[in-house]
Amino acid sequence: MFSSKARYGLKAMAVLADRYVEESFISVDDIVATEHAPAKFLESILTQLRKQGLLLSRRGPSGGYRLARSPEEITLAEVVRTLDGAFAPTTCARTRNPICCEGCDDMERCYIRPFMRRVRDEMARVLEGQTLANLADRFHSDSPASDIKL
Amino acid sequence: MFSSKARYGLKAMAVLADRYVEESFISVDDIVATEHAPAKFLESILTQLRKQGLLLSRRGPSGGYRLARSPEEITLAEVVRTLDGAFAPTTCARTRNPICCEGCDDMERCYIRPFMRRVRDEMARVLEGQTLANLADRFHSDSPASDIKL
DNA sequence: TCTATTACCTATAATCCCGCTAGGAAATGG
DNA sequence: CCATTTCCTAGCGGGATTATAGGTAATAGA
Numbered sequence: 001m002f003s004s005k006a007r008y009g010l011k012a013m014a015v016l017a018d019r020y021v022e023e024s025f026i027s028v029d030d031i032v033a034t035e036h037a038p039a040k041f042l043e044s045i046l047t048q049l050r051k052q053g054l055l056l057s058r059r060g061p062s063g064g065y066r067l068a069r070s071p072e073e074i075t076l077a078e079v080v081r082t083l084d085g086a087f088a089p090t091t092c093a094r095t096r097n098p099i100c101c102e103g104c105d106d107m108e109r110c111y112i113r114p115f116m117r118r119v120r121d122e123m124a125r126v127l128e129g130q131t132l133a134n135l136a137d138r139f140h141s142d143s144p145a146s147d148i149k150l
Numbered sequence: 151m152f153s154s155k156a157r158y159g160l161k162a163m164a165v166l167a168d169r170y171v172e173e174s175f176i177s178v179d180d181i182v183a184t185e186h187a188p189a190k191f192l193e194s195i196l197t198q199l200r201k202q203g204l205l206l207s208r209r210g211p212s213g214g215y216r217l218a219r220s221p222e223e224i225t226l227a228e229v230v231r232t233l234d235g236a237f238a239p240t241t242c243a244r245t246r247n248p249i250c251c252e253g254c255d256d257m258e259r260c261y262i263r264p265f266m267r268r269v270r271d272e273m274a275r276v277l278e279g280q281t282l283a284n285l286a287d288r289f290h291s292d293s294p295a296s297d298i299k300l
Numbered sequence: 301t302c303t304a305t306t307a308c309c310t311a312t313a314a315t316c317c318c319g320c321t322a323g324g325a326a327a328t329g330g
Numbered sequence: 331c332c333a334t335t336t337c338c339t340a341g342c343g344g345g346a347t348t349a350t351a352g353g354t355a356a357t358a359g360a
Contacts, residue, residue: 002239004319007251007262014261027335035261036253041320047337059336060328076265089152101157103186111164111185111285112157115226115276122272126265135261154348177306191349197308209307210357 006083009045010135011035013079016055017071017132018139025057025064045083052082071136077127087127088120095120156233159195160285161185163229166205167221167282168289175207175214195233202232221283230277237277238270245270 002010012031019026028046032039046065049055054074055065067074081087088094092107093116100107107113152160162181169176178196182189196215199205204224205215217224231237238244242257243266250257257263 001235002266004252007240008253010262018261025335029335038320040322043336044320050336057336058328059326059334061330061334063328063335065336085151090157091151102154103158109289111168111288112160114288115280115285116152118280119273119276122276123269126268126272130265130268135265138261138264139259153346175306179306188349190351193307194349200307207307208357209305209355210359211305212358213306213356215307 002080003084004041005045006080008035008037008042009049009083010076010079012037012042012046013049013054013067013074013132014135016065016067017074018136020067020071020136023066025062025066027064030064049079049082052078054078054082067132071133072131074132075128076130076132076135077124079132080127086120087123088116090116093117093120152230153234154191155195156230158185158187158192159199159233160226160229162187162192162196163199163204163217163224163282164285166215166217167224168286170217170221170286173216175212175216177214180214199229199232202228204228204232217282221286222281224282225278226280226282226285227274227277229282236270237273238266240266243267243270 012035015031015034016026028039028043031037032042046055046057050057050065054068056068057063057065077087086094086096090101090113091099092101092104092110092113098107100110104110162185165181165184166176178189178193181187182192196205196207200207200215204218206218207213207215227237236244236246240251240263241249242251242254242260242263248257250260254260
């Protein structure tokens with residue numbers, strides 16, 4: 001299960017993608033009005049996404065957040081990784097800095113690692129293949145929702 | 151990330167598959183000796199797997215646990231579902247009894263649900279396509295570990 | 301029948317981290 | 331100047347996860 005953070009974050013990014021206009025910022029309160037979420041919590045989430053470089057921000061009136069890149073250039077994988085960390089079901093199945101699980105000493109002799117890697121690979125494939133533009137497009141294009149590209 | 155419960159459970163099932171002989175039982179202590187894990191914790195995990203019908207048990211000397219079906223007939227999906235629940239990253243993406251997330255009222259207008267379903271589908275595909283026999287076979291067959299079938 | 305072994309059951313402790321709140325400082329536009 | 335909005339730090343409550351403890355019941359073998 002993804003955390004609430006990832007869910008709120010993804011939906012907020014979808015709103016920002018949906019209303020994406022260069023040089024235009026959208027406030028936290030504005031996002032909360034569209035996708036109901038605890039305001040202060042969402043604020044901390046957006047801060048995290050900004051620090052990761054996925055969002056830009058501006059303070060003061062007519063300030064807020066906007067995507068650092070166009071919606072087509074930001075994948076769901078980037079958002080989820082920023083908020084929930086690596087996809088791998090076990091730490092030994094990560095591509096970067098793999099570490100044995102508690103009570104395991106040898107990754108090469110682990111019963112489950114190759115299968116955990118496979119799960120990781122498939123999750124990565126799906127989420128890296130989809131962008132924020134895909135999230136937002138669903139309600140605007142003529143194609144039905146089931147037409148998600150691989 | 152899978153829980154410790156799922157990891158210990160999967161590894162224990164792998165041991166039971168590896169040493170699978172009909173009518174032969176393997177004790178918790180025996181499993182712990184092979185795959186290091188907190189004994190009492192593992193005991194509760196195996197109980198859960200037995201209640202789900204994946205394991206049989208016998209008490210007393212030469213008692214323990216054994217698979218309720220042959221290793222080829224038990225998928226990784228069954229084990230993980232028993233210990234960690236559904237695969238779906240959000241409750242609205244479950245196949246059985248889908249429920250909106252906090253702060254969401256309409257599944258059909260959710261930005262992320264179709265994509266969460268896709269993640270779920272891929273995880274299910276991988277884990278339903280692999281059995282305990284695959285876990286155990288890695289160290290016995292001539293084919294290298296990377297030869298995991300889809 | 302006795303004893304050692306083992307699963308079974310209930311209760312509870314420990315820890316962690318997720319989900320969220322509080323409150324103010326700093327920028328910015330009108 | 332003032333309202334707006336992000337930025338920053340700090341913290342906390344509760345529920346899930348990760349176990350531990352200790353006794354009861356079944357079973358095999360001597």
